[in-house]
Amino acid sequence: MEKTGAKKIGVLTSGGDAPGMNAGIRAVVRCAIAKGMEVVGVHHGYNGLINGDIEQMDVRSVSEILHRGGTMLYTARCLEFKEQAGILKGKETCEKMGIDGLVVIGGDGSFRGARDLSLAGIPTVGIPGTIDNDISCSDFSIGFDTALNTAVEAVDRLRDTSQSHDRCSVVEIMGHGAGHLTLDTGIACGACAIWVNEVDFDVDRDIIQKIKSTASNGKHHFIVAVGEGITDVHALAKEIETKTGVETRATVLGHIQRGGTPTARDRVLATKLGVHAVELLEKGIGNRVVVIKGNTVVDYDILEALQMKKGIDKKLFEDAKLINI
Numbered sequence: 079m080e081k082t083g084a085k086k087i088g089v090l091t092s093g094g095d096a097p098g099m100n101a102g103i104r105a106v107v108r109c110a111i112a113k114g115m116e117v118v119g120v121h122h123g124y125n126g127l128i129n130g131d132i133e134q135m136d137v138r139s140v141s142e143i144l145h146r147g148g149t150m151l152y153t154a155r156c157l158e159f160k161e162q163a164g165i166l167k168g169k170e171t172c173e174k175m176g177i178d179g180l181v182v183i184g185g186d187g188s189f190r191g192a193r194d195l196s197l198a199g200i201p202t203v204g205i206p207g208t209i210d211n212d213i214s215c216s217d218f219s220i221g222f223d224t225a226l227n228t229a230v231e232a233v234d235r236l237r238d239t240s241q242s243h244d245r246c247s248v249v250e251i252m253g254h255g256a257g258h259l260t261l262d263t264g265i266a267c268g269a270c271a272i273w274v275n276e277v278d279f280d281v282d283r284d285i286i287q288k289i290k291s292t293a294s295n296g297k298h299h300f301i302v303a304v305g306e307g308i309t310d311v312h313a314l315a316k317e318i319e320t321k322t323g324v325e326t327r328a329t330v331l332g333h334i335q336r337g338g339t340p341t342a343r344d345r346v347l348a349t350k351l352g353v354h355a356v357e358l359l360e361k362g363i364g365n366r367v368v369v370i371k372g373n374t375v376v377d378y379d380i381l382e383a384l385q386m387k388k389g390i391d392k393k394l395f396e397d398a399k400l401i402n403i
């Protein structure tokens with residue numbers, strides 16, 4: 079009986095890179111080949127679909143990448159793909175090359191592109207790969223665990239020097255408006271204040287008074303964790319120093335958080351999601367995102383997935399206020 083599912087699939091990474099994307103690419107390529115499909119790797123996100131920047135993959139193309147950060151396929155933010163003309167160019171490339179299924183590893187923006195391409199007739203499946211962990215329908219996204227461990231290691235180092243100098247250290251943590259990375263780093267590093275977008279926050283009440291009362295308890299060094307884009311951390315450091323008398327320095331962790339060897343957890347997650355994505359395409363199913371929910375791999379319609387909301391864990395935030403004093 080003739081197969082109805084995909085016979086030749088593509089895989090691409092899109093948006094900000096995330097450690098573990100390579101493990102996802104490897105899983106997609108090896109699983110597809112094992113199932114008798116042909117596989118190609120699309121370079122530089124959706125740009126590669128528009129320009130035809132595409133390489134043939136075999137089982138050895140993905141050797142020695144499992145433990146590497148970044149993405150062997152490169153990634154990009156491709157503005158042209160937000161327009162219908164860009165999507166049609168991508169569809170044409172797929173048709174010309176006989177690509178009848180695509181796996182996109184990226185964040186929420188990348189999933190919008192995946193949906194558009196599915197609606198245009200190319201079955202496309204998304205896998206969450208972003209350090210921000212802002213994919214509402216998934217407990218975790220590929221890269222979050224590694225970025226968290228990287229941020230924790232960096233803040234532990236800041237803590238050593240802050241402690242030695244009796245200083246306050248304000249640290250800015252990535253997240254693109256989502257506080258997951260900041261909250262978990264703040265908890266794991268014992269930050270005396272954690273400032274994320276999702277909660278009501280007052281600098282005088284939640285930082286200045288907290289430092290003063292904590293200082294009166296005998297503590298002389300402080301970590302303040304702040305989500306990226308909320309405030310100017312250098313100005314905040316000056317304000318803290320002026321109002322508390324505690325010498326204060328600011329550090330922006332920046333893109334350090336996106337690099338490095340993926341943790342075992344991210345590699346396992348990427349492998350599970352990659353295999354499930356191929357299994358969907360094998361059945362001819364597209365317009366889905368493959369995610370992890372309570373340690374089970376599940377898939378959702380992309381639009382439904384994008385409409386879901388995931389706040390931060392408010393209870394955890396309150397717990398941190400009680401404990402990190």
Ligand SMILES: Nc1ncnc2c1ncn2[C@@H]1O[C@H](COP(=O)(O)OP(=O)(O)OP(=O)(O)O)[C@@H](O)[C@H]1O
Binds near residue numbers: 189191
């Ligand atoms: N509305 C849209 N329609 C079609 N394609 C889109 C849309 N939004 C984003 N994309 C495509 O997805 C790419 C990545 O989107 P975005 O920059 O939002 O990153 P992301 O996938 O959310 O990942 P991260 O937030 O982790 O960097 C965009 O550059 C564009 O090519």
Ligand SMILES: O=P(O)(O)OC[C@H]1O[C@](O)(CO)[C@@H](O)[C@@H]1O
Binds near residue numbers: 208252
């Ligand atoms: O690499 P760029 O384009 O500077 O993007 C930075 C953004 O990407 C992320 O690292 C991942 O979405 C965000 O945390 C951050 O806001």
Ligand SMILES: [Mg+2]
Binds near residue numbers: 186
């Ligand atoms: Mg995003």
